[in-house]
Amino acid sequence: MGISKTEIFTDQQNEIALFAKAFGHPARVAILQHLFKIDTCVCGDLVNEIGLAQPTISQHLKALKNLGLIQGSVEGTRVCYCIDPKHWTKMKQILSNFLNQDVSIKSDCC
Amino acid sequence: MGISKTEIFTDQQNEIALFAKAFGHPARVAILQHLFKIDTCVCGDLVNEIGLAQPTISQHLKALKNLGLIQGSVEGTRVCYCIDPKHWTKMKQILSNFLNQDVSIKSDCC
DNA sequence: TTCATTCATCGTAATATTGCAATGAAGCAA
């Protein structure tokens, strides 16, 4: 009913899904790519860089922050965001494990 | 407005988001893991394996199939699903490229 | 043919997500 029945899945499955959902929107992909590109951290430049309204960007940043993938530090009236390397690496390992399951070479289905 | 503004993002960003969305639900993660585990293909066993109703599983399978990640072949009254190795590999490369962006080692944000 | 099995599709309800205008909170400058 529009709500995922998380309780019938393993913690691992739910964790993979949670992380994957973070990348499930092009705006969040763009935000992360931009944070990677410029090694100094950015703030509201993301609003100019990506063509979405400021509240929308703020919402996406919040989602990424809640997952721990980015961190923000206040600098006067500005807020500086950057990748959180530790959590990014952890997430990367979890997703890579899932993606790298071996595809058995038999090409035929059934 | 509930609709992603895909037009303001690059094809690459939209593609990453589309694939990631496929893993953004634990049921689809579970389906894929099960298809990997048993190397012979499965059909409605997925309904028993995962605790969701048959139409729900069917819906998730359709989503995965539309992305090309799995393929299904009819066998009498049954339908046999399995990973599509070619598309899986392609998807894996696209997502890995994104995940493996270098985290610059400077730990401090701004 | 009739019946049972298997799966897809339809229709619908409940919830989630996306997006933005309006507003609020916090800092800095004058």
Added chain:
DNA sequence: TTGCTTCATTGCAATATTACGATGAATGAA
């Protein structure tokens, strides 16, 4: 103080997703 800037939050509308009962299509068995 006032005003400006920057960002977060609130509130709401539009759309998407998730889930399942009911039904339909196709096959095989009797």
